[in-house]
Amino acid sequence: MKLYRLITLLALLVMILPACGSSQSNSKVLNLYGWSDYIPQQLLDNFTAKYGIKVNYDTYSSNEEMLAKLQAGASGYDVVIPSDYTDAIMIKQGMLDPLDMTQIPNFSNLDKRFISRDYDPNNQYTIAYQWGTTALIYDKTQVPFEPKSYADLWDPRFKGRLVMLDDEREVMGMVLQVLGYDRNTTDPNQLQQAEQKLIELKPNILKFDSDTPETSIISGEAWAGLVYNGNASLAFASDPNVVYICPTEGCGIWFDTLAIPKGAPHKDAALKFLNFILDPAQSILISEEFPYSNPNAAALDYLKTTDPTFYASYMAFSGTNPSDAFLANAKPIIDVGTATTLYDSLWTDFKAK
Ligand code: N2P
Numbered sequence: 001m002k003l004y005r006l007i008t009l010l011a012l013l014v015m016i017l018p019a020c021g022s023s024q025s026n027s028k029v030l031n032l033y034g035w036s037d038y039i040p041q042q043l044l045d046n047f048t049a050k051y052g053i054k055v056n057y058d059t060y061s062s063n064e065e066m067l068a069k070l071q072a073g074a075s076g077y078d079v080v081i082p083s084d085y086t087d088a089i090m091i092k093q094g095m096l097d098p099l100d101m102t103q104i105p106n107f108s109n110l111d112k113r114f115i116s117r118d119y120d121p122n123n124q125y126t127i128a129y130q131w132g133t134t135a136l137i138y139d140k141t142q143v144p145f146e147p148k149s150y151a152d153l154w155d156p157r158f159k160g161r162l163v164m165l166d167d168e169r170e171v172m173g174m175v176l177q178v179l180g181y182d183r184n185t186t187d188p189n190q191l192q193q194a195e196q197k198l199i200e201l202k203p204n205i206l207k208f209d210s211d212t213p214e215t216s217i218i219s220g221e222a223w224a225g226l227v228y229n230g231n232a233s234l235a236f237a238s239d240p241n242v243v244y245i246c247p248t249e250g251c252g253i254w255f256d257t258l259a260i261p262k263g264a265p266h267k268d269a270a271l272k273f274l275n276f277i278l279d280p281a282q283s284i285l286i287s288e289e290f291p292y293s294n295p296n297a298a299a300l301d302y303l304k305t306t307d308p309t310f311y312a313s314y315m316a317f318s319g320t321n322p323s324d325a326f327l328a329n330a331k332p333i334i335d336v337g338t339a340t341t342l343y344d345s346l347w348t349d350f351k352a353k
Contacts, residue, residue, distance in 0.1 A: 027266035030273055032057045033066060033074075034081040035256070036211045038130075040289040043282050050276070053269045061210045062167055064344070070095060070261060077261050078270040084119040084255045085169070087126050088335040096125040097260045103271040106278030114295035117255060119335075126257035127274055130230070130292035133322055133330055134170045134252030137232045138224035139217055141241045147224055149248040150178045158204040163216040163225035166208035168347035169333045170252055171198070174226055177249040183331055186339035195346040199353060208351075217242060228254075229319035233291035236317055244319045246326045253330035255295075291320050 030047075032039070036059035044055040058077075060066040063086040070080070070090075082090055090096050101107060107115075107127060114128040138147055144157045153162055164171055173183030175194040185191065206222050209215075214235035216222035227235075232244035258277065260270045276282055283299035286292075288310060294300055304311045314320045322330075336343065 025268050027269040028053055030055045030079065030266055030269040031077050032079045032273070033069075033077040034059060034079070036061055038081065038286075038290055040285045042289075043277070043285045046282060046285075047273060047276050051269070051272055053266075053272070055273075064168060075261075075263055076265060078264040078266045079273055080259055080261055081129055081256055082126075082259060083333070084117065084257070085333045085335045087257055087259065088119045089340075090259070090261075091120060091125055092335075095262055097262050097264060097267065098124050099127070099260065099274070100271060104275045104278065106275045109278050109280060109283075109296050109298035111295050111297040114255065119255070120257070126259045127278070128295040129256045129258045129277070130286065130290075131255045131295050132229035132253070132292045133246065133319070133326070134165065134167075134174075134226065134228055134254065135232070135244060135326075135330075136224065136247045136251070137217060137227045137235065137242060137244050139220070139235075139239065139241050140243050142220060142223040147247070148245075150174050150226075151249070152247075153204060153224065153226075154178075154201055156204075158224060160204065160206050161221075161223040162201075162204045162206055163213045163222035163227070164205055164208050165213060165226055165228065166210040168343055171226065172343055172347065173252060173333060174249075175201075183250075183252070184334045184336055186336050186342075188339075188342060191339075191342055191346055195350050198350050202353070214238075228292070229322070230290050230292035233317055233319040236319065237291070237313070244317070246322070246329050250329040250331055251326075253327065253332050255332075256292075287314065287320075291317075293320055293322070 030053050032055055034057065044057060048054055063083050066080060067086055104127065110128055114131060115123055120126045136147060136150060172194055175197050176183050176185055176190065179193055179197060181190045206216060213225060213227045214231040217235045218238050232242065236242040258274050260267060264270055278296060280296065280299040280302035283294060283296045284303045287294045287303065291314065318326055
């Protein structure tokens with residue numbers, strides 16, 4: 001009799017459990033919140049064609065914008081694309097859901113250099129999306145002299161000719177390096193000096209643009225600036241006179257990731273999407289349209305055979321395939337804890353001036 005009851009109970013559970021999780025097991029929608037100009041529409045269309053899951057893609061232009069929106073209570077997103085230091089913040093604040101790695105077998109396609117990094121040591125919450133550097137770009141046919149350091153950007157001959165990322169940590173980090181300080185300093189005095197130094201750069205700044213700064217270089221309006229590697233790669237693809245260097249002070253290095261925010265309504269779709277993105281044939285679509293550095297080793301192998309011309313240019317350019325010498329001087333942004341609010345307020349103050 002007891003055994004009979006147990007069997008009945010188990011049978012009931014088997015019937016009920018899938019029903020409880022129905023929105024979790026067969027979702028028809030995926031709400032993606034990611035950087036702008038970063039995920040090819042073709043990849044999203046391929047995902048929809050394969051799984052019948054429609055993708056809504058909302059974009060942001062900085063980690064801070066994404067974080068502020070989620071902290072203000074925006075819910076409903078299934079996948080976000082934070083950078084390393086923002087992962088650290090989100091993990092600390094309990095904003096991400098642990099990943100069920102059994103659902104992401106393509107994780108093994110990643111180059112070992114991009115797993116188990118310090119911001120998420122066991123890849124409990126994140127997988128690598130793209131990586132890259134933040135460094136100095138210039139058009140050698142436009143610049144009045146050959147820039148070698150960030151300090152050169154203050155030269156008055158650059159008046160109105162610089163394009164800068166609208167990225168508070170990268171720009172403040174750059175100025176701190178020019179002053180000889182750590183790009184992740186938490187010292188209020190050093191940070192204040194950085195704001196002053198940044199104010200002195202203002203006459204040279206044509207515009208702040210984190211989405212498509214390469215367009216200002218390509219049009220010739222801007223001659224130099226601070227951009228992400230993918231922007232430099234796009235500029236170089238359209239104008240081979242574009243140079244991208246890690247200057248004497250050093251440059252930035254970053255690792256962008258895919259993660260699932262806590263409370264994501266379509267977690268099943270999110271896991272499918274994470275695995276799909278790591279498929280080599282999908283992953284190379286990213287490199288071809290947005291040439292950052294790709295952490296997917298299997299995808300780069302695939303690219304070598306399917307698109308050898310593009311592969312050769314990917315390997316030859318410092319933006320997509322930085323040399324050891326380039327990387328030797330590259331330092332990441334890290335979470336500065338409570339000093340974040342100081343960075344925020346100095347940046348806001350500077351932008352308002
Ligand atoms: C894409 C920006 C890449 C993010 N538009 C750099 N971390």
